[in-house]
Amino acid sequence: MSSGPQVLVAGVSAENEVSGGRDAMMDVEEGLSTQIEGQSSASTIPGSAGGGGHRQDADVQMGDASTVAGSISDNDSAIGGVGSYAYVFMNPHNRFLILGSSFLNEIVEENGRTYHVYKDGKYMLPNDEVELNRLDMQNKMWSITLDQKLHLAPIGSNPQNVLDIATGTGIWAIDFADNYPSAHVIGTDLSAIQPASIPSNLTFELDDAEDDWIFPQKFDYIHGRTLATCFKSPLSVFKKAYEALAPGGWFEMQDMCLQRSDDGSMDGTSLKEWQEHVQKATAFTGVPWTNVPNYKRWFIEAGFEDVTEVTFRWPSNQWSGNRKERLLGAWTQAQIDNGMLESVSTRLFMMKLGWSQEKLDEFLAKVNADTKNPNIHAYSPVTVVYGRKPGSS
Numbered sequence: 001m002s003s004g005p006q007v008l009v010a011g012v013s014a015e016n017e018v019s020g021g022r023d024a025m026m027d028v029e030e031g032l033s034t035q036i037e038g039q040s041s042a043s044t045i046p047g048s049a050g051g052g053g054h055r056q057d058a059d060v061q062m063g064d065a066s067t068v069a070g071s072i073s074d075n076d077s078a079i080g081g082v083g084s085y086a087y088v089f090m091n092p093h094n095r096f097l098i099l100g101s102s103f104l105n106e107i108v109e110e111n112g113r114t115y116h117v118y119k120d121g122k123y124m125l126p127n128d129e130v131e132l133n134r135l136d137m138q139n140k141m142w143s144i145t146l147d148q149k150l151h152l153a154p155i156g157s158n159p160q161n162v163l164d165i166a167t168g169t170g171i172w173a174i175d176f177a178d179n180y181p182s183a184h185v186i187g188t189d190l191s192a193i194q195p196a197s198i199p200s201n202l203t204f205e206l207d208d209a210e211d212d213w214i215f216p217q218k219f220d221y222i223h224g225r226t227l228a229t230c231f232k233s234p235l236s237v238f239k240k241a242y243e244a245l246a247p248g249g250w251f252e253m254q255d256m257c258l259q260r261s262d263d264g265s266m267d268g269t270s271l272k273e274w275q276e277h278v279q280k281a282t283a284f285t286g287v288p289w290t291n292v293p294n295y296k297r298w299f300i301e302a303g304f305e306d307v308t309e310v311t312f313r314w315p316s317n318q319w320s321g322n323r324k325e326r327l328l329g330a331w332t333q334a335q336i337d338n339g340m341l342e343s344v345s346t347r348l349f350m351m352k353l354g355w356s357q358e359k360l361d362e363f364l365a366k367v368n369a370d371t372k373n374p375n376i377h378a379y380s381p382v383t384v385v386y387g388r389k390p391g392s393s
């Protein structure tokens with residue numbers, strides 16, 4: 001295992017690179033419903049609408065929820081092909097688009113994970129297959145949380161220009177473009193990890209949301225999701241969003257905090273210790289994972305009106321008495337079983353806290369066990385904030 005960052009040329013075509021291991025998700029939602037209704041046998045479940053539809057068939061096992069093996073089929077013809085990345089590079093200063101840049105065939109490999117190359121070292125989580133699958137599971141959790149809605153801001157049915165900052169796998173942007181054919185959607189990210197076959201009203205660009213925004217058009221809606229570990233100054237990004245919106249346009253942030261418990265059941269656990277280490281390590285990076293509770297205030301400070309905050313909970317497992325929260329807890333476990341703790345911790349703990357792989361593995365095994373303990377009532381507070389730029393279009 002290498003200890004420091006290393007730039008490697010992947011040496012494979014983009015298509016091979018992705019199709020080599022990118023798993024799909026099955027829809028576990030119905031599986032969990034089945035389990036909650038008291039039927040626990042394994043079953044094969046067809047995929048449902050939503051969630052991007054650009055996945056290959058695969059099996060996903062559901063931790064301590066019923067073990068449900070199954071597959072989804074890719075029914076979404078608008079999205080089509082599985083497994084090729086869009087290679088689009090944008091020079092942030094003159095919006096110079098480069099297709100198929102060899103630069104993007106490079107990966108940064110560290111301790112068995114890969115990371116973004118553009119602005120190497122800026123973002124602490126990996127961009128490999130394991131992480132991309134986890135992000136799409138997280139997308140499912142957002143869908144459940146928001147009752148299948150893609151946004152809470154009242155944007156109307158006819159948005160024209162839409163921006164998704166730090167789009168990740170692009171799964172939200174793809175769903176949005178499919179649902180709003182009127183819109184031209186742009187998704188930006190530090191990593192070129194988005195699929196190539198996408199709706200015709202969507203483009204992806206490699207871009208750092210903390211750089212100057214030089215889009216020639218004004219947007220009707222700007223969206224950012226699960227970005228708590230991304231920006232040194234979220235307020236300055238919110239101000240950029242304000243400037244880039246048309247009068248009357250909406251900005252929405254959907255995000256989550258580190259876990260907590262209201263009844264003290266997390267106290268003294270390895271899970272609690274993990275949160276503290278993550279908090280310390282993210283503070284060292286200059287992007288502390290503690291900013292989300294400030295979002296509403298920063299929206300107002302940036303100039304937005306009609307600022308609304310809505311909160312939810314993502315429990316660590318199925319301890320909650322609330323059915324929707326139990327479903328979300330099962331998905332949290334699915335994420336953990338698919339490497340969430342390792343994705344969050346590997347670079348942060350090894351690079352910022354100086355931990356060895358061995359120490360990290362031993363510790364994460366204990367944290368993992370705590371996440372599965374129904375007597376530890378941990379949850380991530382989840383927050384959606386949206387606000388409108390004054391004026392009308």
Ligand SMILES: C[S@@+](CC[C@H](N)C(=O)[O-])C[C@H]1O[C@@H](n2cnc3c(N)ncnc32)[C@H](O)[C@@H]1O
Pocket residue numbers: 116122123135139165166167168169170171172188189190191207208209210224225226227229230231
């Ligand atoms: C946790 S993922 C969320 C992805 C997506 N928004 C979603 O909800 O599925 C965070 C993403 O932000 C990207 N990112 C981090 N810092 C960024 C920055 N300064 N500018 C643009 N993208 C960034 C990462 O590459 C990663 O894809």
